[in-house]
Amino acid sequence: MFFKIFWILRGIIYRPFFGKFKLPSYIGKPVFIGNFKRIFIGKRVRIFPGARIEVIGDNASITFEENISVGQNLHITSGANLIIGKNTTIAEGVMITDIDHDYKDINRHILEQKYILKETKIGENCFIGYGTVIQAGTILGRQCIVGANAVVRGHFPDYSVIVGIPARIIKRYDEESKIWRKTDKKGKFIDER
Template sequence: MSEPNLIMKSIRLMQFLYNKKIPLLPKIVQWFIRITCSADIPVNISIGKGTVLKHNGLGVVFHEKALIGSNVTIMQNVTLGGRNGRGAPVIGDNVFIGTGACVLGGIIIGKDAMIGANAVVINDVPDKAVVGGIPAKIIRIDDR
């Protein structure tokens, strides 16, 4: 696996400072991320190990209660957000989220799933499924 990029190092630093309850510094790192990458990533976000934000997370927006698993690949301009008070998404391990995708509400994205570019996901996605469209529909489920 390649070296973590600047945004992931910044997020890990922000999480470390937040968990150690060091005042002000997590917010400074958050603003650094916002200015340098145009990304809105809350200080208390939960991101698993091995997760990669491609293109330095350009334009990504994450809900503060979103849970992101391990080894997830997130392309640019992805939104993991709420939906009229219906919670935040939970992303499983080894998921790929394509450019411009919106994953909205308290839904669960299963392990090894793939979300196509510009998809709007408002329903749960099973393990190993490929989804796309507006609203996203299951295109296929890999049985490998």
């Protein structure tokens, strides 16, 4: 618990550089933070050490809403407006981006080709498991659970359990029957017998 005092002090020191940094949030020693002014951190955001948080461009942003816990070694990159919803937990070693690289010109290195930006958003009260990769163009609904090491791209409805490479829905909460039910990979309920 003593080390968190240093993280709070670091947050206070960094606070004027961020677009927003509400207390009592804290941040462990990051690896890199790029474009501080375009990063917005709400109340009670806890970011553990080793984070790489970067915003590319003056019109892009990353928003961490309130009460978010982020494990060690997060890598998050935005070239658009990436949002992490409130009450979300992100485990260790997770990568989140809203940027793809074009690759069509075979005479140019892939990193020299244009960015392809796709809306990416993590809904409220989600859990992102260890080692997950959230790719550009992913929209997670409210209270989605993403299993460890999943590679996620696409739109996923509220209350989905998402696993695998490529990620697919295996279960969703049925609001009518008030139970979690198995689904096919597109998220349609399967009759359980």
